[in-house]
Amino acid sequence: MLLLLKYTLLYAVVLMLVALGGMFSERSGVINIALEGIMAIGGLAGILVLVLCGDTLSPAALVILSIFASAAAGMLYSLLLGFSAITLKADQTIGGTALNMLATAAAVVIVKAFNNSASGGNGSASSKLTYSNTPFIFTAGPLTYNIFLIIGIVLLIAAYVFLYKTKYGLRLRACGEHPQAADSVGINVYKWRYTGVMISGFLGGIGGLAYIVPSVSTWNFEVGVTGFGFLALAVMIFGQWKPFRIAGAAVFFAVFKSLANIADATFLSNLHLSKNIYDMMPFIASMVILAFTSKNSQAPKAEGIPYDKGAR
Amino acid sequence: MDNSTKKNKKIDISSGILSVLASLICIIIGLLVGLVILYCINSENALDGFSRILKGGFYLKPKGIGTVLAQTAPLIMTGLSVAFAFKTGLFNIGAAGQYTLGALGALYFALVLKMPWFVCLLAAMLFGALWGAIPGIFKAYFNVNEVITAIMFNWIGLYAVNEIIYKGVIGDMYDMKTTKTYTLRSTSPSSMIPDMGLNNLFKTKSTTIAIFIAIIIAIVVYIVINKTTFGYELKACGHNKEAARYAGINDKKNIVLSMTIAGALSGIGAGLYYLSGVAEWNPQVSTALPAMGFNGIPVALLALSNPIGVIFAALFVSHITVGGGYLPTKYFQPEIADVIIAVIIYLCAFVMLFKGMVLEAIANKKKKKDAQTQTSDMGKGAAE
Numbered sequence: 001m002l003l004l005l006k007y008t009l010l011y012a013v014v015l016m017l018v019a020l021g022g023m024f025s026e027r028s029g030v031i032n033i034a035l036e037g038i039m040a041i042g043g044l045a046g047i048l049v050l051v052l053c054g055d056t057l058s059p060a061a062l063v064i065l066s067i068f069a070s071a072a073a074g075m076l077y078s079l080l081l082g083f084s085a086i087t088l089k090a091d092q093t094i095g096g097t098a099l100n101m102l103a104t105a106a107a108v109v110i111v112k113a114f115n116n117s118a119s120g121g122n123g124s125a126s127s128k129l130t131y132s133n134t135p136f137i138f139t140a141g142p143l144t145y146n147i148f149l150i151i152g153i154v155l156l157i158a159a160y161v162f163l164y165k166t167k168y169g170l171r172l173r174a175c176g177e178h179p180q181a182a183d184s185v186g187i188n189v190y191k192w193r194y195t196g197v198m199i200s201g202f203l204g205g206i207g208g209l210a211y212i213v214p215s216v217s218t219w220n221f222e223v224g225v226t227g228f229g230f231l232a233l234a235v236m237i238f239g240q241w242k243p244f245r246i247a248g249a250a251v252f253f254a255v256f257k258s259l260a261n262i263a264d265a266t267f268l269s270n271l272h273l274s275k276n277i278y279d280m281m282p283f284i285a286s287m288v289i290l291a292f293t294s295k296n297s298q299a300p301k302a303e304g305i306p307y308d309k310g311a312r
Numbered sequence: 313m314d315n316s317t318k319k320n321k322k323i324d325i326s327s328g329i330l331s332v333l334a335s336l337i338c339i340i341i342g343l344l345v346g347l348v349i350l351y352c353i354n355s356e357n358a359l360d361g362f363s364r365i366l367k368g369g370f371y372l373k374p375k376g377i378g379t380v381l382a383q384t385a386p387l388i389m390t391g392l393s394v395a396f397a398f399k400t401g402l403f404n405i406g407a408a409g410q411y412t413l414g415a416l417g418a419l420y421f422a423l424v425l426k427m428p429w430f431v432c433l434l435a436a437m438l439f440g441a442l443w444g445a446i447p448g449i450f451k452a453y454f455n456v457n458e459v460i461t462a463i464m465f466n467w468i469g470l471y472a473v474n475e476i477i478y479k480g481v482i483g484d485m486y487d488m489k490t491t492k493t494y495t496l497r498s499t500s501p502s503s504m505i506p507d508m509g510l511n512n513l514f515k516t517k518s519t520t521i522a523i524f525i526a527i528i529i530a531i532v533v534y535i536v537i538n539k540t541t542f543g544y545e546l547k548a549c550g551h552n553k554e555a556a557r558y559a560g561i562n563d564k565k566n567i568v569l570s571m572t573i574a575g576a577l578s579g580i581g582a583g584l585y586y587l588s589g590v591a592e593w594n595p596q597v598s599t600a601l602p603a604m605g606f607n608g609i610p611v612a613l614l615a616l617s618n619p620i621g622v623i624f625a626a627l628f629v630s631h632i633t634v635g636g637g638y639l640p641t642k643y644f645q646p647e648i649a650d651v652i653i654a655v656i657i658y659l660c661a662f663v664m665l666f667k668g669m670v671l672e673a674i675a676n677k678k679k680k681k682d683a684q685t686q687t688s689d690m691g692k693g694a695a696e
Contacts, residue, residue: 084658084662088665089662093403093459094609095661097606098657098660101609101650105647105648105653106654108645108650116642230460230463230467237460276475277475279467284464287461287465287468290456291450291454
């Protein structure tokens, strides 16, 4: 049971962070299907910091620097989405899909090139990176936690306060509900949509690092982040684009995701289900829930529609 | 009246030229980005690497050309799948999952039931169609965006197929020695798509008539979309669901049908690939979705969803993918070709908009001329 709790917390934080990222983007009116790619790029940037500076920096500096690198990389990468979706008014789904494909391919190229130069160029570079994750993990009571749990809770509260208690949050939400109305009272819709997308890049980038680093110490970048970004999108929809509901939804999905990790050690092993079945579960659960919740969806009204000042 | 139809035709032609130009711009910028990446990784060998990507299959004649053709056939199918869905207003990101299920169908009928190749191909089609229908049903009856459903079912399909093949749930397909499915050549030669001497011509093992089957299907899809009432109804739903419903078209049925057909096309793609014996399914390594499914998206976008254009776009994409495979791994990574393709789709997303702007400018010019002669405010209303 403790094991289940441990993995549930681990995955719930990741899903929550990334889904909050999606929420900010969609609340400002931009569908961010590129979360999967943003996670991969953010995770890669953070891990490269771990690999490069692992021996020289103190653990605390290492943690801060790698998280900063992930967030920065995620924000930079999300700018690509903003540029196509906001400035050029391109189809947001297609642009996001392109960025997902680009992220995986670019990550593999970068990691292979990195390994290739590290090994002196013998041509047999792998797409894996190995790093130490001990600075991120601490123990309290019977459980081991990772630093992202604290960061996640802080960011959740910050997201809520920003979105509902400040005028900036109101402006951002207005751009996703009725951009023409927002523009008519002097809100710069383009600027706020960029802000939304970049916040989603920030959270998605940290989410990528939070997904990869605490659980394993070797990552193969060929698989991206194994569909976790898409799962976060389902969490966001199930959470009805609201911060605390998203947190709840994230915990729910994380339980399903954790079953695979604890299957061998607990009573579940008697069922003799294989890893593939467990891997399927969060996706099946999300489909069942989406089928029941999408009829009365509270999606931002203007999401997915590029804002055109001249349109009536 | 006669005059205006003539003018419309003129715009159609210039629109066609602009489309080709727009796609070419995407390709050229994408390739340039690739060149920059090659320079960043290894400047000395960048030009050599770039020329290998550009030469593609021609770098290693005649085997390379055969490889390109073998890769193109399934790519045409997944491209058609995405393009068909685009034409009916849907984004089929689920081609990868439908392709995975199609692979299961083809391999099950070939390796376990040992059926002749065309039966296996039909099975692949049915399995893919089933997986395509699901996002359609969710969209039509539960109001779930087809993109989300398709992505979820991509992963569900991948894990399910791996489980079924690895554990042998419905029959023995998994070869412990190679950690892949059994080869068709040794297990069931009659399930192989015939090659009609193409393998001898290109000195390859898996260049079959699959490429011709794919081209024929592309032409059929073109006719269905553009020349039949059925295709017109599907397109009408894509343009405006409410208007289509008002005109007496069953929009829910059409959404499900469109996705089913798109799924069937992807399924055939997998059939063409695995029944040609290009590769075997590897349930251990296949933890990522098959790239063939996702590459259908750039193909459809490059072709502007035109089924005939899909043939050429697929040829191009497999050309540079094969070219990427010929990069010397000592200096470069074959995935650079994937980066180029991803950049091209990213560009496609908005280069088409420039095309739209140019066309609008032409149309506006024409409207102004008309307005001068007709002195009506029709032009203003239609321009919106």
